[in-house]
Amino acid sequence: MPKFAQIASTINLALYAVVSCTGLMVSTASFAATSSNIERIEVTGSYIKRQDWESASPITVIDAATINAQGFTSIEQILQQQPSMPGSALGASSNNGARGVAQVDLRGLGAKRTLVLLNGRRMVNSGSGADSSVDLNAIPLPMVARIEILKDGASAVYGSDAIAGVVNIITHSEYDGLQVDVTSGVSAQGDGETQLLSAIYGVNSARGNYSVGVVFADRAEVMQGDRDWYKPTDHNSSSIPSGTLNGMVQDENGQWIKSPHIYNYADDVYFQTPNERRSVFASMNHTLDHGVVVNVDALYTNRRSNQQLSGQPARINLNVCDPFTRGDCVLLDDAMLAAGIGANALGQVQYLRRMSEVGPRIYSQDTDTWQLSAGLAGHVGWHRGLDWRIDYGFGKNQADTAVANSIHADWMAEAIYADQASWFSGEPLTEAMMDAVSFTERTRGGNEQQTLLATASGELVELSAGAIEFAIGAEYRSESGYFYPDPIMIAGQGTAPRQAPTDGRYHVFSVFQELSVPFSEALNGQFALRLDDYSSFGLATTWKVGLTYQTTADLMLRAVASSGFRAPNVAELYGGNQGSFENLIDPWSDNTKPQQILVNRTADPDLKPENAKSYTLGLVYSPQYLDGLALTLDYWRVAVTDAVSRLDVQAGIHACYAGDINACTTFNITPAGDMDNITSRLTNVGLLETAGVDMNVTYRINAAGLEWTAANDTTYLMDFEQDNSEYAGTIDGSFGAYGRVRNHFTMTASAGNWGLWYLNRYLGPMSDLRKGNRVGSSMYHDISGTYRINEQAMLTLGVRNLSNTKPQRVSNGKDAGTVPEVYDTVGRTFYAGVSLRF
DSSP, rough: OOHHHHOOOOOHHHHHHHHTTTGGBBOOOTOOOOOOOOOOOOOOTOOBBBSSOOSSEEEEEEEEEHHHHHHHHSSSHTTTTTTOOOOOOTTTOOOOTTTOOOOOOOOSSSGGGGEEEEETTEEOSSSSSSSOOOOGSSOGGEEEEEEEEEEEEOHHHHHTTTTEEEEEEEEOOOOOOEEEEEEEETTSSOOOOOEEEEEEEEEEEEEEEEEEEEEEEOOOOEEEEGGGTTOOSSBBBBBEEEEEEETTEEETSSSEEEEOOOOOOGGGOOEOOOOEEEEEEEEEEEEOGOOOEEEEEEEEEEEEEEESSSSEEEEEEEEEOOOTTOOOOOOOHHHHHHTTOOOOSSSSEEEEEEEETTOOOOEEEEEOOOOEEEEEEEOOSSOOOOEEEEEEEEEEEEEEEEEEEBBBBHHHHHHHHHHHHHHHHHOOOHHHHHHHEEEEEEEEEEEEEEEEEEEEEEEEEEETTTEEEEEEEEEEEEEEEEOOOOOHHHOOOOOOOOOOEEEEEEEEEEEEEEEEEEESSSSEEEEEEEEEEEEEEEEEEEEEEEEEEEEESSEEEEEEEEEEOOOOOHHHHHHHOOOEEEEEEOOOOSSOOOOOEEEEOOOTTTOOEEEEEEEEEEEEETTTSSSTEEEEEEEEEEEEEEEEEOOOOHHHHHHHHTTTTHHHHHHHHOOOOOOTEEEEEEEEEEEEEEEEEEEEEEEEEEEETTEEEEEEEEEEEEEEEEETTOOOTTEEEETTEEOOEEEEEEEEEEEETTTEEEEEEOOOOOETTTTEEEOOOOEEEEEEEEOOOOEEEEEEEEETTTTTOOOOOOOTTSSSOOOOOTSSSOOOEEEEEEEEOO
């Protein structure tokens, strides 16, 4: 209770301070009761309900018509096209390490720094367990009425995670009758088929609206080897199916020579990952007596997805027999010794074999996500009138995942010891040999979230320029997550690194306030303050100040300054130790080249929150002399300090070698150079800073008997710096794409029963981060058309990537010499849909 009293007192003090500062402008009618029949609405970025709202923060709105025109089957495909989304967010084209999730990455600051809301309320993190962000696959596209993207820090309103901004997904709430939609698509190559089927039934009554819907979505795979622009040399690996011993192989004469072989693993790898989703959702808005409204939203989604990689590259360290032992060891014959194959300091040799004969590694996920929100809302006539709302939210996600054709390291070593001649010969493995060393890795995980939110908003006093409006609220939220690897992996018996379980939870209590103050008819101030008390680290305080100034009827200036934070998530606080083979130089050895050294990656329950400052300065111009034209121009900057990150392991090794005892202790290295237990711990050492300019132009006109709308959205990235390294204007398969210019142009034309839609998406040239060469620009063209047959039926036809633009080549590309999350690797795609209303 003492903490709560302290927080409440601070909120009240801030509230009264702002009111008192504006007291001289209170009119004689300041406490007169007011009433209005005009609906007051709530928009993303504020709990204040207004009849009209000129936001100081830039907001992009994607409506249902735009969503439907693109023929996609998931939300992430739409969001990742936005100019404000650089980087390389995980999605349909992420095959390695994504576990089937789809994310949004605003400003390229990472998915965990973008807050995702569903109807203005937090949604549970979801994926394979102990996840740090929302899996957008859990939200079925047909239930979406619009998507609002707040491109500004919003921690003072929503709390943690809103450093880069907020994506608020708003669902339909006024269905009346039955609507059935069917959309299908296929690439020009005849693969990558997609289907989206939905049926939604709603009833309107004098008391409210009640609706229920079901959605089925299916996406088929696209293989890398099935695209003609792909070069087999893009995928080379020294891990070959015949196996190597200390990098040597036997030739046809039985002599050991240096392996001349490289392996192309593209035929087993996806460009587009298969994904199947089933969703059921329901909503109710029911008005009780005295105007109290009951709102209930329920959503359940099951996702079944797959990724596929080539056979496991099994790396086994084998004991070498000495003159006095036999059995669990390999015997080096004269030919091996003559070729230079010898034991290392630990008395071992390394055997590396691509286990292609066992089969590709098939990753599979079966996830279930539930989201329930129930609330009461009403209005009381106290003072000038007060809108209140109480919401309870429950979200749960659980996942069963598997990796087929994994290799058991101990079983493989035993099999080699029992028959080294067969394994070292380079000949294919027998069925019995493959069965003896393979298994299916199984894991389970999940997330759970509970929230209780109470808000009130209304008018405080009337000033000469209008009323001071406010919102206050309190929120309790609990988060938990777990991830339990396969027991074989926990024991460190697989050929992939060891991983320990993750299991943890935390909770937070928050209070917050907002004020909107009309200092004059032209100048309006928006203020927010929030205090959060976390069980994991303690208190966090955030603020936001926004100003709008209407200089003329045509021009409004706006500015925002805010602080933000991101609380460490469950995996960062309580994550189990995970091994990672990293290419490092061991200065204590004679080998001056990088070698793979096992590093233990650990979490830290004492992590502190990340802190951020964000600034926006811009204008909104809508000239009266040219009706239908609107322009926004905004400069933005975000700086993140104390980012959760890891120290440079290689730098720590060199520092320890030079005699820095603190470095030895930090990385768990002995001064003598024993790195068997080298450790990389998460800590608050990272720095992130990005800045740029957004410009949006929209023009609506009636001409030649048609209704025209043209919109152009541009982001120019001025700066993207992480840990003192500049990435603006560069691209890299591991880090992402941070091009200077991203542009999004759309044009629609409609008349009567038909409409046409055109999209032009441009990615500017970049510099290859690894080699420094120029990576050219890319332009994609999409078109679609709609025709309303009658009041009940409408048809849609479209083509994405009409010009079949090929992806740009990147030296350190994730797959096939490119970055599939950035460039279209599927190619030209056709789609068609029909919508029926009864």
